[in-house]
Amino acid sequence: MKGTKLAAILILQAVLVMGVLSHVNADYFPTCCNNCRSFSGVDVCDDAHPQCPTGCSACRVVTTNPQTFRCADMKATVDGTCGGPCKKY
Numbered sequence: 565m566k567g568t569k570l571a572a573i574l575i576l577q578a579v580l581v582m583g584v585l586s587h588v589n590a591d592y593f594p595t596c597c598n599n600c601r602s603f604s605g606v607d608v609c610d611d612a613h614p615q616c617p618t619g620c621s622a623c624r625v626v627t628t629n630p631q632t633f634r635c636a637d638m639k640a641t642v643d644g645t646c647g648g649p650c651k652k653y
Contacts, residue, residue: 593639600646606638607646 594617597609612632616623620635 593637594635594650596648596650597646598649602641602646605640607641608636608638609646610634611650 593607594609594611597607597611599610601608601610612626612634614630614632616633617635620637622636624634624636626632626634
């Protein structure tokens with residue numbers, strides 16, 4: 565009986581965590597990302613930009629000279645992949 569209760573609690577906790585993560589900041593997320601992190605069902609792109617990307621709701625300064633920005637918006641993921649890397653021409 566203890567094992568059944570423990571399993572039920574763990575399943576309910578996993579459902580709760582996935583429900584919370586499904587509502588993360590997702591106003592902006594690039595179509596490609598060179599420096600991607602995936603953890604706990606969330607993807608974060610750590611690419612630096614010369615200015616804050618349009619549509620980003622949580623922009624952070626990465627360096628001050630020259631000034632670069634990183635969008636801290638996240639998106640929920642199922643398979644832990646951020647998409648492909650950006651092509652450099």
